[in-house]
Amino acid sequence: MSKMCPMRLRYLCEPLHNILLLITCCHSRKISILAVVLLCTLSGAARAESGFAAFERSLATFDPGGQYLTKPIERYVSGLSLNGTLMFWSDYLLSDKDDIGFRDRDFRTAQMQSLFEIDVSYHFSPNFELNSIIHLLHDGAYDISSSDGLYADRVDDSFRRYNSFERIARELYLSYRTSTLDVVLGKQQIAWGKMDGQFIDAINSMDFRESVQIEPSDYELRRLPMWMANLTYYFGDVSLNVLWIPDFEPNLNPTYGAPWSSPLLPPADAEARNDQLLLNGRRNAAGDRVVQTQRPDWKNISDHQIAARLDIASGALTWGLVYYYAWERDAAPFVIGRFDDASGEHLLIEPSYERLHHFGITSDYAQVATGVPLIGSLPMVFRAEALYTKDAHFVDYQNLAVVRAGGSGNGVSKHDTLRAALAFEFAFPDKISVIFQPSFYYTFNWNDSLGVGFGGAIADEWNFAPVFFISRPVESTRDRLLLSLKLTPYLSGPNRNYQGTKTKLMASYEFSPFINGSFIYTDYSGGDSDDLFGQYHHYDNIGIELQYQF
């Protein structure tokens, strides 16, 4: 075994080293794309060589983490289960334009994150279990470049690394199960919803550091777990899930100095990075003073969150109902007064997390269509999800202007919102999978002075995003190479019409049953520079992801 290791490492390191060199040295988009294409075909070409075949054979059973760490410990400690994951993922921006809106984007590495995850389970009995997921994360993007535009770690160190119990002890819970009842107590994340995007998936707050770059496959790592009691009762084809959540976590947004901080967020980086009051959230870009945020207190039982979900399966149809008495994840900036200083009259702002009522519905249905031209039979699934939110808080810029001019109001208005999606998933021949998902966002009683609120449309009354996804494994690689394309055009009305399109091309390769790699090209095109995707025209990027699970 020890003799094999250097040989394996040489096989592994040389091609990867060359690939990384090629990509990081690319200065034009064309060459970068070529690098990805070369990379995707590398394995196929190299496999023609018997030496590479021998490498593949040895790599297929190469699992030092399992062999020397998890399995020996599991053998030694009866009842213990251990799984480990080493992940590396990075995004390299293709454009070197550095002044984009308010941002001083003098960096090319949007992220270079390394994550070590340990998933520990201890079975006290077949019904009683302790689970823990530990995360150690470090983002090298803040270390490798002497960029003026990357300084979010001065706002919150968790952008650069996880160094607090809250972040490292990601999940920690006890579970007790009987045939009809589940009781799970502790810190955990709950994933409701099955769509591309979050519709009824609203229980946990999110780490949105990647902003528009985030994908559903990231949610597992980006949800922010909370302490809660999670009870589910099962009776026949019906289940009732009830959550009691004393804990509260706000969203983590891409603030000043973060790679994906919006180019539309004032003030400019040159000013923001030296303004400690601004970075600490004590002052806003207009010079208004921001006082202590009002947030829920777990010691006050009336501040706790409660959710319930009912699911019913009936043959080809499954459906469910959702209710969530929650807090908003982003504080609404209420104006509570005004003051004068040398620069003039300013407002006194008190951010406050406000209560929300969420009402949701989910359903899916399976069918096989027959007699489809050219194809014959076509298996398909329809999914639907909708979340109606009552009294979401929006910044009302018209009212804010009135207040700033001496009028009355608090700069915030309440609106109901609806976010909903239908998904049509088809299984075509040759393992081609296609999903078409029209997604819809709507703000009730909208006016064009509103900012952004939970569940509502962005910068308009309604948004419509017809997401198209297609994937196909390559049979000649024994399905180890998976190619996929996702298009997310963002339509909008009545003002903006089109806010750009996000295009994602991905090639994933199974290097071994334990090691996976992905190469991702993400493009933002169309829309104006103040639109959702349009503002990120110069943020097209190539991503590299490597994952070893043992």
Added chain:
Amino acid sequence: MRQLLVFDQNLSTHVVDWINCVLLLGLIVFTVDVNGEANPVKKEGWRAIDQLSRWERERIDFRIDTPRDSKTGYLPAEPFPFTAPYTAEEMGYRMMEFTHTARWSHVMADTFGAITKAGYLSQSTAVSMIGQELSTQEHIHAEPGAVHARHMYYYIYPPKNDGIQELWSLRRTGLESPVKLDYFAYTPSLRRVRRQPPPRRDTPFPGLAQSFDDIIGLESWEFDWRLIGADALYETVRFPNTRPKITLAKPNGGFYELDTDLIKPMGESYPFYRQDGGIDCFVVVATPNREWLPDYKVSKIIYWLDEHYFYPLRVETYDGNGDLKTIEVRLAKQENKALPEGHGYAGILAVYFHTQLDLISYSLHDAHMVKEWGEEDLIQFTPDFMRRRWLKYPQKSQAMVSSPEEFYMRPRLLKGKFSDERPVSVSLAIAARIAAQDKAGHLVFDVDE
């Protein structure tokens, strides 16, 4: 010996390729002459219909048009499980008892994997909980759309798959109800239970040689059946000489070792082995009925059914062009002793050989525990149960292959048998790798093609 010559007719117009063919064929012939096959096929083992024994002829009903069921016109009138003599169609219905997973409620550890021609080995283990709701007879006569079984698969290996779960609700098909199952999956990385489109029945699972229909079995009324003769099988699954023993698990979690060269195709207790160790089989052909399966990418399936219980020991699937696509061979044993007359036999190991991709895969059923589910247990056969990530019956297996060289060998091609029905051919490269494996007694990956 001509039967062993293998070549691709597409190359016949190219002179250079002809020379290569001749050289390679010479190599193959030479190899076989010198070494022979480890267990040569006995030509006298297979018989056309006019060569069947008297006992065999008495066991067969040669009629094609038999009385039909008064309620469901496409079913035979004679009640299942029928009595001798049997028509080919009735044999097809009897075979429905012997799907890949046993047709009774049980729990087991299903270890499966695949190896490419280059030796890339991937394996998984899933704990399978099978809830059989209808017997074979009830399944045949059920209303279209009725659920006859529910399968819950909980993956425990490799680590990247740990916690992935699938729920299959198997439905009886009908002309107006083509859906064969409801399919739900739970993915830990998404923490979501999602209804999936039913897999295309004739398409192999990702990375494997076997298709969905290979796993859940055929419904005989979707096919036309005919008998083409009989054969004696002496060997089904071929263990390599690098794997003299295999470790299997008992239902209670204990393990035991078996000498692989002592394993018999139908287990120790099968009472009908020939004196020379073979098993007499009827060979029947199933052709898709295009009214039922208009776009099924299979032209026919040939079964070797043991002549007493109609257990399928070898299955050959031919693609839409009529070319051999996969060979499946099985080892079985009596896992449910409470069932009489061979009804308690179940597959313990199946090996699939994709003859076009040269992909070999296997599925081994370990720690088989017959289990009558109580009322409270049935909750685990619902989609929502998967969100609980609760593995109630942690059956274990140590039967994984530990290195590429220890993987199961390609099944024999049985060239020359029923040659009118079986256009058996493989590419020159695959033929070379078969010759190399037969010579070495295990898979060989670095073969001069």
